[in-house]
Amino acid sequence: MAKKEGKRTRSGTGREWLLLPVLRSWRSWRGRGPLTVEQEAELAELRPKVAQHRQRQREAGAEYRRTGNAAADRVAELEVLKEQGPLTVEQEVELAELRRRRSRSRN
Template sequence: MRTPTEQAAQQDQSAERKRKQKENNTKQYNARKAAVDRVVELEALKEQGQLTDEQETELAELQPKAQQPQKRK
C-alpha cells in the first residue's frame, strides 16, 4: 500500500506526462495544418503554371506530411 505522499507524487508524474503528450500532439497538429495550407497554395500555383523549381521541390516534400495519418488498429 502506498502512502498519500507517494500517491500524490505518482499523480504529479502522470499529469506531467499527459501535459507533455498534449503539447506534442498540438505541435504535430499545427505542423500538419501548416503543411496542408502550404500544399494547397503551391498546388494552386502549379495549376496556373507559376510554380518555380524550388516550390516544386517544396511541394514534393510537403505532400506526404500533409496527408492524414494512418489510423491505428
C-alpha cells in the same frame, strides 16, 4: 535529427512511462477500501508527475497537428499557384516533398 530532439522533448527524462502502470494499479484500488498512509503518500507523489507527463503529451500532439495543418495549407497554396502558372524549381521541389511526407504519414 529533428525527430530525436522531438522525442527527447516529449518524453523528458524518458521515465514517465514507468509511472503509468503504477497509476493504473492505483485506479484499480478504487472501491476496495481506504488506502494506507504509505499508499496515499506514494499516490500524492505520483499524481503531479503523471499530470506533467500528460501535459507534455497533449502539447506534443498539438504541435504535431499544427505542423500537419501548416503543411496542408502550404500544399494548397502551391497547388493554387500551379494552376495560375508554372512553379519555380524550388516550389516544385517543396510541393513534391510535402506530398511525399503527407502520403508517408497516412500509411
